[in-house]
Amino acid sequence: MLVSPVFCLVASAALAASPSVEKAERLRLSEEMNSLARRENWIGVDRKYREMRKLKKTQPSFRDHNLGAQAAYNLGNIAGLDARLTKALSIKDDIKAKKWQQRIRASFFRVEITVHKKYEDSIDLKAKTMSFEPDKKNSIQWAQKRLKRKRQFKGMLPAGEYIIGTKQFTLSKDQKDMVSVTLVPPKGEPLVQYIGPRVDLGASFSQAGQAGEGGLNSIPFSGMGTRTGIGITVGLPKNLSLLVEVGYHNIMSSGETPKNDLQISFGYEETPTRYHSAFLWAAAGYSLKKLSVLVGPSFDFGRAQVQGLDLSTTSTSLASRPAAKYAPMEGDIRAVGASGGFGYALLPLGQKLNGGISTLFGTQYDSARWYSWGQVAFTISPKRK
Amino acid sequence: MIIQAFLSLLLGGAAHAAEVSVSSRGHASNPVWSADGKYVAFELNEYSGRIDLYTVAIEQGVPNGSPKQLILNVNASNFGGDSGIVAAAPVWHPKQSGVLFFEGSYTGGSNRIYYSSSSSGAPPQQLLKKSQIKGDLSWPAISEDGKKLVFVSDMTGKGDVWSYSLEKLELKQLVRSEHSEMAPRYNASGRLSYSRKRGGGEDIYVLDGDSRTTHWAMGNGDQTRPIWSGGSLLFFSNERGTSQWDLMVADSAKQKRRLAKSVRLPFRAPPALSPDKKWVAYGLEDSTKSGRIWFSRLDGSKVVSIKTGHVACGEPSLSAVGSRIYLAYTALPAEGSDWRQLHIRDVTDLLQ
Numbered sequence: 001m002l003v004s005p006v007f008c009l010v011a012s013a014a015l016a017a018s019p020s021v022e023k024a025e026r027l028r029l030s031e032e033m034n035s036l037a038r039r040e041n042w043i044g045v046d047r048k049y050r051e052m053r054k055l056k057k058t059q060p061s062f063r064d065h066n067l068g069a070q071a072a073y074n075l076g077n078i079a080g081l082d083a084r085l086t087k088a089l090s091i092k093d094d095i096k097a098k099k100w101q102q103r104i105r106a107s108f109f110r111v112e113i114t115v116h117k118k119y120e121d122s123i124d125l126k127a128k129t130m131s132f133e134p135d136k137k138n139s140i141q142w143a144q145k146r147l148k149r150k151r152q153f154k155g156m157l158p159a160g161e162y163i164i165g166t167k168q169f170t171l172s173k174d175q176k177d178m179v180s181v182t183l184v185p186p187k188g189e190p191l192v193q194y195i196g197p198r199v200d201l202g203a204s205f206s207q208a209g210q211a212g213e214g215g216l217n218s219i220p221f222s223g224m225g226t227r228t229g230i231g232i233t234v235g236l237p238k239n240l241s242l243l244v245e246v247g248y249h250n251i252m253s254s255g256e257t258p259k260n261d262l263q264i265s266f267g268y269e270e271t272p273t274r275y276h277s278a279f280l281w282a283a284a285g286y287s288l289k290k291l292s293v294l295v296g297p298s299f300d301f302g303r304a305q306v307q308g309l310d311l312s313t314t315s316t317s318l319a320s321r322p323a324a325k326y327a328p329m330e331g332d333i334r335a336v337g338a339s340g341g342f343g344y345a346l347l348p349l350g351q352k353l354n355g356g357i358s359t360l361f362g363t364q365y366d367s368a369r370w371y372s373w374g375q376v377a378f379t380i381s382p383k384r385k
Numbered sequence: 386m387i388i389q390a391f392l393s394l395l396l397g398g399a400a401h402a403a404e405v406s407v408s409s410r411g412h413a414s415n416p417v418w419s420a421d422g423k424y425v426a427f428e429l430n431e432y433s434g435r436i437d438l439y440t441v442a443i444e445q446g447v448p449n450g451s452p453k454q455l456i457l458n459v460n461a462s463n464f465g466g467d468s469g470i471v472a473a474a475p476v477w478h479p480k481q482s483g484v485l486f487f488e489g490s491y492t493g494g495s496n497r498i499y500y501s502s503s504s505s506g507a508p509p510q511q512l513l514k515k516s517q518i519k520g521d522l523s524w525p526a527i528s529e530d531g532k533k534l535v536f537v538s539d540m541t542g543k544g545d546v547w548s549y550s551l552e553k554l555e556l557k558q559l560v561r562s563e564h565s566e567m568a569p570r571y572n573a574s575g576r577l578s579y580s581r582k583r584g585g586g587e588d589i590y591v592l593d594g595d596s597r598t599t600h601w602a603m604g605n606g607d608q609t610r611p612i613w614s615g616g617s618l619l620f621f622s623n624e625r626g627t628s629q630w631d632l633m634v635a636d637s638a639k640q641k642r643r644l645a646k647s648v649r650l651p652f653r654a655p656p657a658l659s660p661d662k663k664w665v666a667y668g669l670e671d672s673t674k675s676g677r678i679w680f681s682r683l684d685g686s687k688v689v690s691i692k693t694g695h696v697a698c699g700e701p702s703l704s705a706v707g708s709r710i711y712l713a714y715t716a717l718p719a720e721g722s723d724w725r726q727l728h729i730r731d732v733t734d735l736l737q
Contacts (some may be wrong), residue, residue: 038491040511070508071457101484101508132551133484134500134510270697 019057026058033067045071049084062092062144069097073135076142078108078156106155108139109171110178113164115151118185121165122145128161193235196382198243200229200358206251206275207374208304211313215366218329219308223253223273227360227375229281241384242287243294249373251275255307258326268326270307277302281339281362287384290356295340300364300371302333335362335371343379354383403447405727407439409454414652416713418704419477419485420731424503425702425713426485426501427452427473427727428652431565436561438472438487438502446731453511457489457502472509474523474653480531486512488523496521498536513549518556527551528571535559535577546579546592560592568655572613580620581610589620591638602635612655614683619656619665621648632656632667634683644681645688647671649699655685659714660705664736668699675699678714680736689735693728696720709733 029052036044049068052060060068065088072080085101086095115123125144131137136158146153147164161170165183207222231245251273258268283296309324338360345354358379363372407413411429418425422443429437439452457473457736471490478484482505489511490496499616501509510536513522520540527664527700532552536545546569559577569579578601587607590717591599602608604624611620617636623629625646632645649668651657657666664680677690678701695716702713712732715725 039494040491042459073507076508077483099506103504107505132500132549132554133502133511135505135507137554138510231490 008120018348022058023056026052026055026060026064028095030064033064033071037070039069042071042074046075046077060087062088062094063093066094066097069100074138076135076138078104078135078139078142079110079154082108082156104156106173107136108157108158109173109175110171111157111171111181112154112178113143113147113152113172113181114183115147115165116182116184117151119151119165119183119286120185121183123165123183125162125164127152127158128163131158131160167269189237190262191236193237194352194382194385195234196352197380198229198231198233198245198378198382200227200245200247200360200375200377201379202227202358202375202377204373204375206249206250208275208306209370209372211310211369215313215368217313218304218306218331219310219311220369221251221253221273221275221304221306221308223251223275225249225253225275227252227373227377229279231281233285235382235384239287239384241287241292243281243283243285245279245281245283246318247279247281249275249277249279249300249302251304255342256326258322262326266323266326268322269328271305271326271328273304273305273306275302275306275333277333279339283340290345292343292345292381293340294343294360295338297336298362298364300333300335300337300366302335303331304333305330333366333371335364335366337362337371339363341375343381345381348383349380352383353380355380402731403729405441405448405452405729407452407727409437409680409725412725413715414700414725415473415475415654416700416702416715416727417475417477418546418702418711418713419482420479421482421713422704422706423482424477424485425704425727425729426477426487427713427715428473428475430473430652436471436473438475438489440475440485441727443705443711443729445706446729448729453503455485455487455499457491457499457509471496476525476527476534478531479527481531484627486523486527486533486534490521493674495519496523498522498534499526513556518547524568526568526570528575530575533571535571537566537569545575559595560590560598568582570612570655572616576613576616578611578613578618580607580611589618589635591618592659601638601639602633602641604641608633608641610655612658614658614662614665617656617683619644620682621650621656630670632681641717644683644685645669645679649675649697651700651721654700654702656696657701657703659703659710659736664703666701666703666714668697668701668714668716678712680732691730691732691735694724695726695728697725703732710736 029048033045033048054125065084069084070080085097088097127140142152159171167181169181204225204227210220211217229245229248232240253273255271256268262268277300279300281298283294285294306329309327311324341358341360343354343356343358347355349355356379358377360375388705406595411431414428416425416427424440426440438455441452442449459635463649467537474488480729485501487498487499488496498512499509500512520538522536522538524537532551533687538547544565546566548557548559565582567580580589581589587609589602589608589611591601608620608622618636621630622633631643633641634644634653635641647670649670666680675697677692681688698716700715704711710733712730715727
């Protein structure tokens with residue numbers, strides 16, 4: 001009982017691979033091809049022909065290749081037609097098939113179109129003039145389908161001018177080699193669009209707020225001054241930019257002159273407010289036409305001299321009120337905060353720069369008090385590309 | 386006048402007669418000249434359900450080589466059971482030499498319009514895929530400028546007239562009705578004539594633009610297969626009786642006149658106009674006159690004929706090549722012959 005199934009299995013395997021079985025299969029496929037061809041089901045004929053080509057121990061006949069060629073022809077696969085006619089002609093030197101191949105090679109020309117996987121634009125192949133002749137029309141439609149499905153077409157198209165994506169190409173009788181067309185994605189926008197200097201120069205009003213507890217401190221102070229910055233702007237895609245600016249900021253205002261008796265009796269003197277600082281500002285910007293906005297962290301490293309001790313920051317026993325009022329105070333400031341502003345480009349300064357007006361403001365904190373300032377500045381900045 | 390012309394033909398034209406031999410069995414019918422006069426397409430009909438289409442090259446009025454059969458499928462003729470394959474109703478492209486359109490169908494399949502180019506060496510292909518337009522497609526005809534193919538489709542039930550732009554590759558339905566339309570043809574200015582089967586008879590209509598329809602010719606029986614000659618329409622009419630066909634001309638709507646009585650109705654062709662559109666050729670049913678091909682001037686001023694030496698002459702078709710005018714016609718070689726044969730004759734002297 002065991003022998004019989006094993007024998008059957010071996011026998012059937014041997015039979016399946018035998019040339020006679022494959023020959024019978026070829027004949028069956030050949031008949032099916034003819035039947036399908038009579039109904040002009042060329043997709044079916046093509047499929048059967050491909051099945052036939054997979055048989056290893058038998059080969060399609062001249063007639064099979066010829067019908068396969070006709071299927072390829074009706075589907076628009078002209079390169080397939082040419083290859084199948086070549087196979088047919090290798091079996092039989094048929095005048096009709098030879099003439100057909102000659103005509104095809106005189107009217108259709110080889111082209112390879114490759115579309116990069118990251119290419120996103122249209123890959124619709126368009127012929128400048130589309131022929132009503134079915135073979136030419138079908139061949140273009142075949143190429144269009146292959147491109148959509150596989151993003152690649154290697155085949156034959158009729159002479160003419162074509163457009164695909166951003167590329168144009170021409171197929172003509174004069175060409176000897178295959179025309180190659182490759183569609184690659186356009187190079188991405190560069191990260192850095194432009195680099196240029198920025199200068200802000202203008203008058204400012206600054207004020208230092210009430211000091212908190214934690215040490216001897218001056219009274220709040222304020223005053224007019226100047227603020228000058230110079231830096232570099234780096235233009236980024238999508239109208240964005242980065243700015244790094246260093247500069248100088250000051251307050252220059254007078255103090256209060258003590259009355260004569262206080263000057264004489266106690267030697268009190270007027271102490272003008274002097275604030276000198278270097279600042280560092282890093283900001284991100286966004287521009288829309290002529291308008292721009294900037295905001296980012298800023299650091300101030302300064303030294304200030306003011307008149308008046310804030311009694312709330314020390315014991316009243318240390319000083320009398322007049323003494324505190326006229327006491328010269330001096331100290332270093334290390335403050336961190338944020339600065340920002342708006343700019344409007346008014347006029348071009350050469351080809352790369354704009355001149356405009358900016359309104360800038362900022363606030364910083366040095367662990368004792370808040371400092372805030374505002375500025376109207378003439379600004380030179382790079383033109384946006 | 387007729388006698389003069391006849392004598393002239395006997396003296397000058399006989400040397401230019403030629404027969405187109407086909408080895409296959411069947412009646413030669415419906416010869417159609419290409420616009421350049423280099424080819425004649427014709428059908429071979431054995432009346433067994435199969436119609437074959439042939440083309441033959443013509444040089445100076447003489448067949449140049451054997452007729453070539455247009456086979457729909459390169460392998461179809463190599464296997465049995467070809468009956469039911471029909472390739473018929475040829476129409477040559479007026480501007481592209483050797484380009485031919487025709488009706489074709491396989492057994493049990495739809496009638497479709499095929500394209501073939503004598504220079505391509507390739508088998509014919511369907512011009513319009515079923516994905517573009519379904520149904521049976523028939524009565525193909527091309528505008529004189531070669532830009533539009535007009536035909537009938539039964540996709541919506543009865544036959545309607547469609548146009549296919551050979552430039553823009555666009556389909557357009559021109560006429561739609563609950564009746565059957567047939568035999569559409571454009572004239573040079575874009576007017577469309579067609580016939581419509583309505584009730585018991587067939588009448589002729591003209592479409593101007595997209596929608597202005599004129600009932601051009603009517604009467605008892607059928608008025609059918611119109612063809613333009615300038616602004617006039619020639620057509621066949623059997624208003625005198627079912628089997629009595631007359632050749633009519635209508636110079637304007639409802640103004641018809643008879644050019645010839647009891648003509649032999651061609652198998653499927655319209656009246657055969659000369660290239661200059663001044664003459665129309667026809668055969669006659671009368672057995673005493675059927676050995677000749679007859680020519681009438683469209684203005685009715687003249688009738689001439691040519692003796693062929695054959696019997697039952699009919700289905701004439703005319704072409705001009707340079708200054709020569711050639712006639713193709715079919716006829717039986719003699720009484721009792723099996724098959725009608727195709728013949729070519731130079732009729733220049735007769736019609737000039």
